[in-house]
Amino acid sequence: MRLVRRYVVLSIIVAGLFLITKLLTSGHITGSPQSQAIRRDAIADKPPTRVFLWAVPRSVSTTFLISLSQSPDVQAWFEPYLFASKMEQFRLSGESIPLQWSLKITLASLSITNGYNIRDISFTWVKQQLENYNGDKNVIVKDMVKGIAGKFNHIPNGYAHTFLIRHPLRVFVSYKQKHNTEGSVNKGLKLTEYSSDWIPSGYFFKEMYDLVHHIQDDLKLKVIIIDSDELLDNPEEMIKAYCKETGLTYRDAMLNWKPNNDIWWKWMLPKETSLKWWWRSVYYGNNPTHKTSFSQSGFGEKMDLPDDVDDDVMELAQTSMKYYNELYQQRLRVNSLSDSK
Numbered sequence: 001m002r003l004v005r006r007y008v009v010l011s012i013i014v015a016g017l018f019l020i021t022k023l024l025t026s027g028h029i030t031g032s033p034q035s036q037a038i039r040r041d042a043i044a045d046k047p048p049t050r051v052f053l054w055a056v057p058r059s060v061s062t063t064f065l066i067s068l069s070q071s072p073d074v075q076a077w078f079e080p081y082l083f084a085s086k087m088e089q090f091r092l093s094g095e096s097i098p099l100q101w102s103l104k105i106t107l108a109s110l111s112i113t114n115g116y117n118i119r120d121i122s123f124t125w126v127k128q129q130l131e132n133y134n135g136d137k138n139v140i141v142k143d144m145v146k147g148i149a150g151k152f153n154h155i156p157n158g159y160a161h162t163f164l165i166r167h168p169l170r171v172f173v174s175y176k177q178k179h180n181t182e183g184s185v186n187k188g189l190k191l192t193e194y195s196s197d198w199i200p201s202g203y204f205f206k207e208m209y210d211l212v213h214h215i216q217d218d219l220k221l222k223v224i225i226i227d228s229d230e231l232l233d234n235p236e237e238m239i240k241a242y243c244k245e246t247g248l249t250y251r252d253a254m255l256n257w258k259p260n261n262d263i264w265w266k267w268m269l270p271k272e273t274s275l276k277w278w279w280r281s282v283y284y285g286n287n288p289t290h291k292t293s294f295s296q297s298g299f300g301e302k303m304d305l306p307d308d309v310d311d312d313v314m315e316l317a318q319t320s321m322k323y324y325n326e327l328y329q330q331r332l333r334v335n336s337l338s339d340s341k
Contacts, residue, residue: 081147
């Protein structure tokens with residue numbers, strides 16, 4: 001009990017510092033996007049664009065969302081279905097949310113006005129929120145294909161669907177590097193030993209393949225596929241082409257931006273996550289969850305394919321190549337880019 005009381009006191013202090021900082025800097029906590037919709041310039045007569053950006057891990061999807069969020073007429077959502085799937089696991093298992101996490105959720109709900117309480121989220125809730133959005137902003141929903149796998153009936157109507165792919169070797173080399181760190185539950189494990197909470201049975205690429213075909217074959221909708229390596233090779237042309245295809249407004253600010261600019265305050269994501277990212281950015285000087293994406297001022301360079309890789313990385317990459325190759329053939333192309341695999 002003494003430890004709990006200390007944590008509560010510390011949480012109150014953090015909340016006070018947080019609120020004072022936000023009041024002094026002003027502008028990060030601005031209310032819900034529904035109540036703060038802005039008048040869109042130059043395209044006021046055009047109905048808002050609604051776009052999903054579905055991704056596999058380690059495909060620069062967070063950097064891409066940061067880029068698109070540089071436009072003031074964009075309301076971005078960050079991985080709502082992935083959060084919904086996490087909460088569904090708790091509900092189905094009957095487990096209680098750990099006390100430390102529960103306290104953080106309560107603290108965040110009291111101190112932050114933008115975003116939502118993660119306890120409220122479910123697949124049904126996400127679909128309803130996205131379908132019922134009536135603001136003036138264009139909506140971009142960035143999510144991982146793992147989050148919607150097996151839940152296609154919860155995909156909202158009225159959205160275009162775009163996909164971000166990356167060569168499987170680059171994905172799994174990067175994924176293992178990220179999670180083979182101190183404090184990770186996966187440290188020292190082979191990728192083939194990760195639980196399904198971390199790597200689904202289709203190794204992400206089968207899940208994306210199935211989602212693409214559901215959109216095309218069942219919903220009869222067009223898909224737009226971007227290869228992240230080609231995005232890194234020529235971000236200006238690829239983003240211009242992406243905006244043209246989706247109806248978003250291209251802006252030069254999508255190529256270069258101020259690093260560590262707390263862009264997530266403009267996103268729709270759980271309040272507890274916003275608070276956690278803010279605290280980590282204060283404590284570490286950056287957001288270690290997405291350190292590269294939030295610390296850079298634009299798109300970086302693509303990773304070279306390694307000459308030697310671990311057997312577990314190669315196994316997942318080889319299994320995924322057939323799905324990647326088919327998706328790659330459907331990718332959005334620009335004239336200046338040749339085959340970059």
